Amino acid sequence: MAIPKVFIDGEAGTTGLQIYQRLADRRDLEVISIEPAKRKEASERAKLINAADVAILCLPDDAAREAVSWVTNPQTKVLDASTAHRTAEEWVYGFPEISVDQRSRIAAASRVSNPGCYPTGFLTLMSPLVRSGLLPATFSATVNAISGYSGGGKKLIAQYEGFRAEAPSAESKSPYSPYGLGFGHKHVKEMQKYAGLHHAPLFVPAVGDFAQGMVVQVPLPLWSLEDPPTGEQLHEKLSAHYADEPFVPVAPLNSKASLRDSNFFEAKSANQTNEVQVFVFANDDTQEALLVARLDNLGKGASGAAVQNLNIMLDLPENSGLTI
Structure with missing residues (x-):
């Protein structure tokens, strides 16, 4: 052959x-x-x-x-x-x-x-929940995400590395720069279609002062739903959907192991892999949850x-x- x-x-x-x-x-x-x-x-x-x-x-x-x-x-x-x-x-x-x-x-x-890098993170989190009915297709989704500057291609790489060369002090850098503030980003149609949502998500991407890595966050105000799922239900649905998927590990619910110093979520820990790592943080008392996907924007992204x-x-x- x-x-x-x-x-x-x-x-x-x-x-x-x-x-x-x-x-x-x-x-x-x-x-x-x-x-x-x-x-x-x-x-x-x-x-x-x-x-x-x-x-x-x-x-x-x-x-x-x-x-x-x-x-x-x-x-x-x-x-x-x-x-x-x-x-x-x-x-x-x-x-x-x-x-x-x-x-x-x-x-x-x-x-x-x-797929696009940001949609990969968003769809990993949302598609199983919407298509199973655990979240309604009418849900008003918000996406907050940050990527390493390598995601912008050669032009942005050169720009950021120029910043570093000209202004190496931490005070002179731009560690977090939201963009796409006119909305209607080119990834939004892709996100809406494959998540099965009736409305396009509100997408706010940002570039971080690091070369590679990505975190996609989807906050869920569960109190706004008529029949809100619990954090355990959200986690169980995602765990079951990806149970046999080697490239989509799902961390335990409210995983402290994913946090540095018990507070900070590291954006670069999936680098050099083809994984999109899934995390669910939830508080049933306040009926709030946060879905998080971490991936290498140049890998699985x-x-x-x-x-x-x-x-x-x-x-x-x-x-x-x-x-x-």
């Missing part, structure tokens, strides 16, 4: 480079690369896309749509890491853990969209998820090239 060929269109970008590094030592597939001088040549890119069993697109949205239009080989599968096709009906959403049949849909698909989807699409062991 021939070794499958993989082409990463956009190999030199942040996500593309991370994917390449995860595939470089694999012997169960072959990564075909474009000559650096030809990276912007459409004809050469199209040739390599159609020569691949799976073409992974690590491109801006418009460039990804254009690249898909070049596919003429019916055997070529496409895995798109951009936001261009995440809510498109003819594309399969590349989140294997989101439902019991999603893996089989990814395996059978010729077009798969890789981007390139790690892409490699996991690639393995499924090629019928290879799902954890190949990935770290738990």
Whole structure:
């Protein structure tokens, strides 16, 4: 049986480079690369896309749509890491853990969209609760999240590292910078659709003064619901849904072990893994809860998820090239 060929269109970008590094030592597939001088040549890119069993697109949205239009080989599968096709009906959403049949849909698909980093955290927390009815589809969800600056790509990486070089003192840094304050962020449609919500969540992302890591928080004012679940019910539902998922560990309810000095939640503890770690904190007396997801924005939030989807699409062991 021939070794499958993989082409990463956009190999030199942040996500593309991370994917390449995860595939470089694999012997169960072959990564075909474009000559650096030809990276912007459409004809050469199209040739390599159609020569691949799976073409992974690590491109801006418009460039990804254009690249898909070049596919003429019916055997070529496409895995798109951009936001261009995440809510498109003819594309399969590349989140294997989101439902019991999603893996089989990814395996059978010729077009798969890789999830966004923030939506991965949000959907891990909310989708099982909404789709099971434990939280109503009409719930007004709020998402507070922070990511390492590597999530912004080469431009933001250079900007933040420039800040560090020019102003190394702690007082001169910007440790927490909310953005997207005009709302309507490009991730919101993806969050709403796959969580099964009637209304888009209120999403407030932020960039932290660290390179890599991500925390996604969903506060739940349970007192606002007619039939509020307890913290134990929320935790049991998430634990049961992910019981057989090696990349989605669920911590014990109100886990003190997840807190540094009993108070602080570390954003970087999932780095260098393909995990999205789940935490539930709740107070039944006040009818309040907080759902938390921690992940590597470059791992399960981007390139790690892409490699996991690639393995499924090629019928290879799902954890190949990935770290738990």
